[in-house]
Amino acid sequence: MLKDAREISKAFDLIFEACGNIKDHSACEDCPLHSLCLEDPEVSVIDLGDLVSASSWDEFLNYADNVAYPKEDLDAQYADFKRKLDIEERMLDE
DSSP: OHHHHHHHHHHHHHHHHHHHHHHHTTOGGGOTTGGGOTTOTTOOHHHHHHHOOHHHHHHHHHHHHHOOOOHHHHHHHHHHHHHHHHHHHHHHHO
16 A cells, blocks of 8 residues: 555656646646646646546646747846856956
8 A cells, every 4th residue: 555655646746746847837828737727726636536537647747848938938048148148258358
């Protein structure tokens, strides 16, 4: 039984890590489990067990693994990096 309990615990860790990755990338809108959001207080573990198939979990995990930052975020990050690089170059030139 302890082995089963450990597998369940690992599965929850994986699910919440995947959900966090999706949130970090601001990609919740296209999440395959959008209608059963893990952060929705109305969604219970029983709902997730009953309504989410193994193929849906697979799709969710693949989505979380392959989600990318929105282009606007990448552009802003690049602009910030470029600005800092320009400041450092000016400091070195002085």
